[in-house]
Amino acid sequence: MAVMEIIKEGDPRLRQKAHKIKSPEPGLKKIAEDMHETMDVAPGVGLAGPQVGIMRRIIVIHLAEDYAEEGSPELRLTLLNPEIVKGYGEEVGIEGCLSIPGWVGEVRRMTSITVKAMDLNGRSVRIKADDFLARVLQHEIDHLDGILFVDRMDDDAKLMPDSDEDEAVSA
DSSP states (O other), rough: HHHHHHOOOTTTGGGGBBBBBSOOHHHHHHHHHHHHHHHHEEEETTEGGGGGGGGBBBEEEEOOOTTTTTTTTOOOOOOOOOEEEEEEEEEEEEEEEEHHHHHEEEEEEOSEHHHEEEOOTTTTEEEEEEHHHHHHHHHHHHHHHTOOOOHHHHHTTTOEETTTTOOOOOO
């Protein structure tokens, strides 16, 4: 496995739409492994292909044990071509981004979503996600469409320095 360079805001690739993956070829597993390692080292909870210069619709997510509530299991996901097919509810929460290090902002997101995607074996998967997982999935799927969290901030919301980067949740 290898740690990849995370592209920072200002790089035009972050504003481009990623290409759909027709079928998972063998090299994609290595890319996914490298993305997971990169995200873990950063540290972050999610990473999308465009953030590491891979202009394909792939995201990885890693949420620690107890991320949702005490007793919830650790979650590691690799999703190809993820898309939100259903969503409801709304809440504002603080988000950061590995491509905009040191900054956070309040972003309005759906509280519950259903995502359809493909796994690395080419099988269709559906994920029903609430709260934090729903937020992370929406953030990463936005990256695949060239959208950054700052684009989702309300007009009166302000970008703030991340006062405690060790505690920040970045995706």
